[in-house]
Amino acid sequence: MNKILLIAKREIAERFNNRSFRWLMFLGPLFVLGMVYIFLATTTTNKKEWNVILFDKKEIFDTKITPNPPENLSFFFINAFIDYDEFAHQEKYQKYDISVWINEKIVSNKKVMVTYREKLPEHVKRQIIFLVERRMEEIMVDQFTDLSVEKFREIKQSLNFDFRDAYDPKNEKSNTASWVGFSFGALIILFVFMFGMTILRSVSREKSNRIVEVLLSSVNAKQLLTGKVLGIGFSAIVQFAVWTLIVGAGLAIFRSTVFPDMFSAELVADAVNNVNYSAELATQSPFVDLIFNQIQYTNMLLFFALFFIGAYLFYGAFFAMIGASMGSESDGQQFIIPLSLLLLASILSGYFVVYSPSTTLAMWLSYIPFTSPMVMMIELSNGFEDGNAWQLFLSLAILFISAFLMLILAGRIYKNGLLRFNHRLKLKMLIKWMKK
Amino acid sequence: MINVENISKYIHHQTILDDVSFTLEKGEILGLLGPNGAGKTTLMRIINKITNPSKGFVSFDGDLMKEQHLINIGYLPEERGLYQSMTVEKQMLFLGKLRGLSATDTKTQMDFWLEKFDISAWRKKRIEELSKGMAQKVQFICTILHEPDVLILDEPFSGFDPINIELIRKELLEFKKKGKSIIISTHNMNNVEEICDRAILINKGQVVLQGTIDELRQQHKEDIYKISFKGNMIAFANALWAGYEIIDKEVHSDDTFTIYLKMRQGNKINDLLNAVIGQVEISSVEEVLPSMENVFVKSINAQNEIESE
Known part of the structure; x- marks a missing residue:
């Protein structure tokens, strides 16, 4: 054990002494934050005035929304109900930026569909939510109760707003929660590839500079492999922890300083002259809700770590095998390509699951260890139905058992291939070494 | 100290070693030749x-060789292999600890050897910054850092200049004095003659011969004598007649020669002296034993010839 720790410590020291590792530790999360910033910045627009049309066939709103509409919004009413497609493409509706569909069953189903031509800034979304909610309260109080508006507010059910792209009303092109899971999954694959390649390079370098023979006169091949995988894995986890801290801190800074209008409920409430309503507004913005309420970071990060460890051990075994069996540093390229394709296939499987989450194939992909770390992150971000959490644990168990078996297999190839030099690596050779 | 018993090794149906046995005694330097x-x-x-061997076993001090014995071997x-990006100091600390030394003991040993080899100034240098010879020195220190009882050295003198070869040679003899055992594999037969007590010659996986250096040279001697004299060369040659074959001569001056003779017809050294005394003034006579290089070449060729027949 002591020797394994020594090997692991050396690997850790080598990573941390490596300039590119240190740069990546800080530049990587800054890059992620940059991407988030661009995403957030592009959701805000320079457009200052928005024309909002309310399709209210039954005239539930009675062509009224508020006596003092905010300066940036102009409201129009039509007592008709048209297809989403008509709003999107007909000439006469082109002057309207936003459409709000007041369904005749709004009182019972509480659903409000909003479509937009151009991605809406969060504060505009909140203004619409706030104004429609308030108008609805007036209607409900006026028609169905004897309560005051304030009293009604305490017991009422909020409306469910569904914001959709006018040109993609079925929301086929986006599934935000899934994409968050996809991002976590892709991050696992990225880390696995990065640190898998680190294992491969470390093994092949020890072979090419021949220190492996010196090491093997003090430790056995299994100890060497275990120490190496543990050391590089620990470096990866530290790297990930630093990424999490920096990205977390960055998001907090974004929330409080760079994009306050997007995240601060008070500012939006100010915009519609009602500061008291801010708390409720904060939970109603879909984006803010997703980022700060819907995604369960504790769960996501915990399972991210578990799936990352499983995937790292599973794929790391392949990388170690290739590194140990390479005749020269360039020789293993032929085997790195199919392994990279497997990782790419894993990302593509995630893409498939985002759009087809409930198919049989998606279910299988969530259990196959090659794809489960990617797919399960998406499933996790979408949430499991009650009583279905066992799927998550089954997938994890399959991944860890597969990783364990792969490490045993890798150990055999590692032992047999480590002291072979200057040969041309063939699949037949690998199979022979596996059997030994 | 180390007993190698009936070791065979087969790789892909090819015999790499075939029933090899030998013993390494305490305080002995054994040349492994081939x-x-x-x-x-x-x-x-x-x-x-x-x-692992396919057959046979190795024992250390009477016990079957186990991993725990490896800390007694350098x-x-x-x-040669070292981590190129690590400093000399870190490299030695890592390898010392890997061989069972504490950090403090490794540092003490490291300071001693760096000082002894006069390379303390390199302590903070990375291996990639050192010349090949410098790196060889570092590697040699890494091998002996944990004060092993047995050293197994494959071509320990390669890559060194004559001064450093002498330095390493002295160190090895010093180790021997301390009772440590050494196996040296080398192609340099001069080194074998100079420092090895015994040698074992392996060819195509089989032990061709083994014994002390003197025994091996005696076994392969060819009755060749070196005789130095002052006098007339023609008179000397005539005196020999047919019982001797002159195989080489060194002319030092008009009347001073050294002749290499091979005895024929069962003649002995006394017969030679009787034949030439009175003809020339003899200054020295000695038997010429074959060099280890000759022993090596002849033994290998002889085995190859037998196999080809």
Whole structure:
């Protein structure tokens, strides 16, 4: 054990002494934050005035929304109900930026569909939510109760707003929660590839500079492999922890300083002259809700770590095998390509699951260890139905058992291939070494 | 100290070692000789438990060789290897600890050897910054850092200049004095003659011969004598007649010569002296034993000829 720790410590020291590792530790999360910033910045627009049309066939709103509409919004009413497609493409509706569909069953189903031509800034979304909610309260109080508006507010059910792209009303092109899971999954694959390649390079370098023979006169091949995988894995986890801290801190800074209008409920409430309503507004913005309420970071990060460890051990075994069996540093390229394709296939499987989450194939992909770390992150971000959490644990168990078996297999190839030099690596050779 | 018993090794139906046995005694330097591909490196890897034998076993002080015995062995492989980006100091600390030394003991040993080899100034240098010879010195220190009882050195003198060869040679003799045992694999037969007590010659995986250096040279001697004299060369040659064959001569001046003679017809040294005394003034006579290089070449060729027949 002591020797394994020594090997692991050396690997850790080598990573941390490596300039590119240190740069990546800080530049990587800054890059992620940059991407988030661009995403957030592009959701805000320079457009200052928005024309909002309310399709209210039954005239539930009675062509009224508020006596003092905010300066940036102009409201129009039509007592008709048209297809989403008509709003999107007909000439006469082109002057309207936003459409709000007041369904005749709004009182019972509480659903409000909003479509937009151009991605809406969060504060505009909140203004619409706030104004429609308030108008609805007036209607409900006026028609169905004897309560005051304030009293009604305490017991009422909020409306469910569904914001959709006018040109993609079925929301086929986006599934935000899934994409968050996809991002976590892709991050696992990225880390696995990065640190898998680190294992491969470390093994092949020890072979090419021949220190492996010196090491093997003090430790056995299994100890060497275990120490190496543990050391590089620990470096990866530290790297990930630093990424999490920096990205977390960055998001907090974004929330409080760079994009306050997007995240601060008070500012939006100010915009519609009602500061008291801010708390409720904060939970109603879909984006803010997703980022700060819907995604369960504790769960996501915990399972991210578990799936990352499983995937790292599973794929790391392949990388170690290739590194140990390479005749020269360039020789293993032929085997790195199919392994990279497997990782790419894993990302593509995630893409498939985002759009087809409930198919049989998606279910299988969530259990196959090659794809489960990617797919399960998406499933996790979408949430499991009650009583279905066992799927998550089954997938994890399959991944860890597969990783364990792969490490045993890798150990055999590692032992047999480590002291072979200057040969041309063939699949037949690998199979022979596996059997030994 | 180390007993190698009936070791055989087969790789892909090819015999690398065939029933090799020998013993390394305490305080002995054993030369492991053989042409390229004879199986020396495989044998050294088996002793170091880097690879397993197909048959036979190795014992250490009477016990079957186990991993715990490896801390008593220092192994210097032929293909030198160090972490290129690590400093000399960190490299030594890592390898010392890996061989069971505490950090403090490793540092003490490291300071001693860096000082002794006069390379303390390199302590903070990375291996990639050192010349090949410098790196060889570092590698040698890494091998002996944990004060092993047995050293197994594959071509320990390669890559060194004559001054450093002498330095390493002295150190090895010093180790021997301290009762440590050493196996040296080398192609340099002068080194074998100078420092080895015994030698074992392996060819195509088989032990061709083994014994003390003197025994091996005696076994292969060819009744050749070196005689130095002052006088007339023609008179000397006439005196020999047919019982001797002159195989070489060195002319020092008009009347001073050294002649190499091979005895024929069962003649002995006394017969030679009787024949030439009175003809020339003899200054010295000595038997010429074959060099280890000759022993090596002749033995290998003889075995190859037998196999080809």
